[in-house]
Amino acid sequence: DAMVIQNPRYQVTQFGKPVTLSCSQTLNHNVMYWYQQKSSQAPKLLFHYYDKDFNNEADTPDNFQSRRPNTSFCFLDIRSPGLGDAAMYLCATSKTGIEAFFGQGTRLTVV
Amino acid sequence: GNSVTQMEGPVTLSEEAFLTINCTYTATGYPSLFWYVQYPGEGLQLLLKATKADDKGSNKGFEATYRKETTSFHLEKGSVQVSDSAVYFCALSDTDSGYALNFGKGTSLLVTP
Numbered sequence: 001d002a003m004v005i006q007n008p009r010y011q012v013t014q015f016g017k018p019v020t021l022s023c024s025q026t027l028n029h030n031v032m033y034w035y036q037q038k039s040s041q042a043p044k045l046l047f048h049y050y051d052k053d054f055n056n057e058a059d060t061p062d063n064f065q066s067r068r069p070n071t072s073f074c075f076l077d078i079r080s081p082g083l084g085d086a087a088m089y090l091c092a093t094s095k096t097g098i099e100a101f102f103g104q105g106t107r108l109t110v111v
Numbered sequence: 112g113n114s115v116t117q118m119e120g121p122v123t124l125s126e127e128a129f130l131t132i133n134c135t136y137t138a139t140g141y142p143s144l145f146w147y148v149q150y151p152g153e154g155l156q157l158l159l160k161a162t163k164a165d166d167k168g169s170n171k172g173f174e175a176t177y178r179k180e181t182t183s184f185h186l187e188k189g190s191v192q193v194s195d196s197a198v199y200f201c202a203l204s205d206t207d208s209g210y211a212l213n214f215g216k217g218t219s220l221l222v223t224p
Contacts, residue, residue, distance in 0.1 A: 031210050042200060042214045043155070050209040057211075090154065097143055097210035098162075102154045 003027050006091050006103035013081050013110055021076040021106045023091030031097065032074045034066060035090040037105070043090055049074065078108075086110045113138045113208055117201045117215035124191055124222050132186040132199055132218045134175075140207030144168075144177050144184040147200045147214070155200065158186075191222045 005024050013019040023032065030051050035043035047056045049068045063085070065077040078085055088107050094100040118133040136142065146158040146168070159168030164179035173188045184201060201215040 033212055040219075042216045045211060045213055048209065048211055053209060055209045055211060092155075092212070094204070094210065094212065097204040097206065097212075099145075099157045099160060100204075100212050102156070104154050 004091060004093055004101050004103035006089075006106050008106060009104060011106055011108050013078075013108065015082065015110055016080045019078050019081055019108070021078075021089050021091075021108070023074045023076075023103055024072050025074075025093045025101075026072070027093055027095070027101060028071060029093035029095045029101070030071070031094045031100075032068060033090075033092040033094075033100065034074070034076050035092065036085075037088045037090055046076070081108070081110045083110050113142065113203055113205065113211065113213050115201050115203055115213060115215035117199075117218055119216075119218070120198075121219040121221060124220070126193055126222055126224055127190045128222075130186070130188040130191045130195075130220070132201075132220070134184045134186065134201035134215060136182050136184065136201075136203050138182075138203055138205050138207075140205035142203040142205035144175070145202040145204075145212075146173070146175055146184070146186050147202055149198045149200065149217075151197070158199070191220070193222045193224055196220055196222045 033048040034046045037043045067075045088105045091103045092100045143162045147155045159170040161168040161177035204212040
């Protein structure tokens with residue numbers, strides 16, 4: 001059974017049109033992460049939550065926002081997607097820094 | 112800040128060859144260290160981990176030892192198989208960064224028959 005679920009698997013959005021990606025988990029892990037992975041590159045950490053504490057990476061553009069309304073759900077909001085934001089977005093969870101479990105990712109296309 | 116440096120790829124080996132992928136880290140706290148693997152078109156999977164100095168992580172014939180004195184966590188396998196072809200990422204997380212999990216750039220491995 002999938003433990004970290006990302007929806008949708010594929011998302012096409014228009015240039016400049018806000019888009020939201022979602023992630024849910026059944027593991028009751030306290031840490032949730034959002035990564036951006038471009039082709040043939042390493043996952044780049046955008047931000048993460050440790051419980052309710054939000055941690056934004058210094059180089060994450062303001063265009064990217066996140067919400068975590070409860071333990072199980074986390075959202076990535078891209079306010080005005082540009083062509084350079086086309087990528088795979090990965091959600092992951094961990095229990096206080098122990099093994100991280102990744103979702104299958106959402107591939108975002110910007111047209 | 113925390114960072115991970117791993118050897119550049121791609122690495123091409125013949126089946127049954129010995130594999131080493133180097134990884135060194137910089138951390139302010141007491142990190143846990145990980146190797147993740149990503150097969151083509153799939154997500155990341157944990158391969159092995161070590162949570163304190165001198166720990167050895169092992170899985171599926173792969174091993175890595177947490178060396179605090181050299182700040183390293185090199186991945187090794189004695190005899191690679193074609194099915195090991197994938198991208199390997201070294202990663203760390205620690206308490207000082209609120210358990211941010213940061214990855215190295217990845218090393219692509221291709222094993223040929």
